[in-house]
Amino acid sequence: MTSSLDDLPLRDDLRGLTPYGAPQAPLPIALNVNENTHPVPDEVASDILDDIAVALRDVNRYPDREFTALREGFAEYLGHGLEASQIWAGNGSNEVLQHILQAFAGPGRTVFSFVPTYSMYPLLAQGTGARWVAGRREPDYTLTADEAVAQIEQVDPDVVLLCAPNNPTGTPLGLDVVEAVYEATRGVVVVDEAYQEFAPHDAPSALTLLDGRPRLAVSRTMSKAFAFAGARVGYLAADPSFIDALRLVRLPYHLSALTQAAASAALRNADVMLGMVEEIVAQRDRISATLEALGYTPHDSWSNFVLFGGVADPKRTWQELYDRGVLIRDVGIPGHLRVTAGTEAETTAFLDALASIGSES
Numbered sequence: 001m002t003s004s005l006d007d008l009p010l011r012d013d014l015r016g017l018t019p020y021g022a023p024q025a026p027l028p029i030a031l032n033v034n035e036n037t038h039p040v041p042d043e044v045a046s047d048i049l050d051d052i053a054v055a056l057r058d059v060n061r062y063p064d065r066e067f068t069a070l071r072e073g074f075a076e077y078l079g080h081g082l083e084a085s086q087i088w089a090g091n092g093s094n095e096v097l098q099h100i101l102q103a104f105a106g107p108g109r110t111v112f113s114f115v116p117t118y119s120m121y122p123l124l125a126q127g128t129g130a131r132w133v134a135g136r137r138e139p140d141y142t143l144t145a146d147e148a149v150a151q152i153e154q155v156d157p158d159v160v161l162l163c164a165p166n167n168p169t170g171t172p173l174g175l176d177v178v179e180a181v182y183e184a185t186r187g188v189v190v191v192d193e194a195y196q197e198f199a200p201h202d203a204p205s206a207l208t209l210l211d212g213r214p215r216l217a218v219s220r221t222m223s224k225a226f227a228f229a230g231a232r233v234g235y236l237a238a239d240p241s242f243i244d245a246l247r248l249v250r251l252p253y254h255l256s257a258l259t260q261a262a263a264s265a266a267l268r269n270a271d272v273m274l275g276m277v278e279e280i281v282a283q284r285d286r287i288s289a290t291l292e293a294l295g296y297t298p299h300d301s302w303s304n305f306v307l308f309g310g311v312a313d314p315k316r317t318w319q320e321l322y323d324r325g326v327l328i329r330d331v332g333i334p335g336h337l338r339v340t341a342g343t344e345a346e347t348t349a350f351l352d353a354l355a356s357i358g359s360e361s
């Protein structure tokens with residue numbers, strides 16, 4: 001017997017919503033969800049496996065609820081004088097963001113961001129019963145401090161989510177905007193730096209603003225630069241009191257002993273794990289240059305992907321690439337598609353496939 005969702009006593013505020021659903025198709029060239037497409041190097045994989053094997057022997061016991069060793073590892077990796085008491089982690093930064101919204105959003109509260117931005121923000125907000133309000137960006141997707149402040153004063157949100165660099169556009173965000181937004185709101189401000197490792201090396205992180213700003217949090221993930229998407233590890237840095245708020249809503253032992261072991265070992269090998277970042281950035285810039293030569297309009301990107309306009313029929317181009325074994329992303333922006341920078345070979349396959357479509361239509 002099967003029933004439909006409409007027949008169930010679902011929460012009224014969840015009726016009509018659609019779940020996150022980036023296609024997971026087994027195509028040879030998958031450049032649709034901004035993963036690092038380089039596999040974990042063999043020597044690092046066996047180092048991680050050794051630590052997982054040790055953790056497995058104690059897996060009859062609950063793990064360290066405070067994931068102390070891992071928090072120390074993240075504090076050291078992030079630098080800026082951060083301490084373990086300022087670090088939080090979860091099963092992907094999606095869970096970290098969910099913890100923030102469970103603690104600071106919820107029914108009767110408002111979550112605000114500037115669209116187009118990460119498609120999970122409205123879903124995470126609505127999942128906690130909060131109201132989602134979408135602000136505007138400039139036509140080139142940038143955001144000025146004055147414009148951001150004007151919108152925030154109008155909405156008076158409880159949580160502001162700032163994606164920097166922004167997904168799906170790749171747009172950088174000035175720290176002056178973060179500072180101005182923080183001053184303009186009584187709510188918490190989250191800077192989602194999922195792609196920070198792909199930004200220019202001299203581009204300052206919002207981590208530099210944490211001191212003296214207890215309502216500010218900076219989230220990161222191991223899913224992108226770290227080539228660890230399948231392990232599900234995200235983290236954030238904030239004031240220790242902010243971390244205390246997250247303890248109220250997390251499930252006990254939410255980070256498994258195996259996850260903690262794997263993430264700590266991967267962090268210990270950060271140099272090797274991040275060794276492909278320069279190569280990915282080079283492929284990103286090659287994509288932008290080639291797209292421009294093909295007559296498309298790529299947007300400036302500080303991430304590991306490129307959003308490009310000038311696509312007459314995105315659905316059709318997406319399908320024609322799909323039929324050639326190349327999976328990219330239709331993010332729903334008219335005239336645009338988004339592609340992740342892959343290995344040199346994957347990037348070539350995408351660019352060749354796109355060029356061949358162009359010449360046929």
Ligand SMILES: *Cc1c(COP(=O)(O)O)cnc(C)c1O
Pocket residue numbers: 034091092093094095118163167192194220221222223224229232233234
């Ligand atoms: C990919 C991505 C994340 C990371 O999600 P995980 O749950 O850590 O895999 C977070 N924020 C943005 C903007 C992203 O694009």
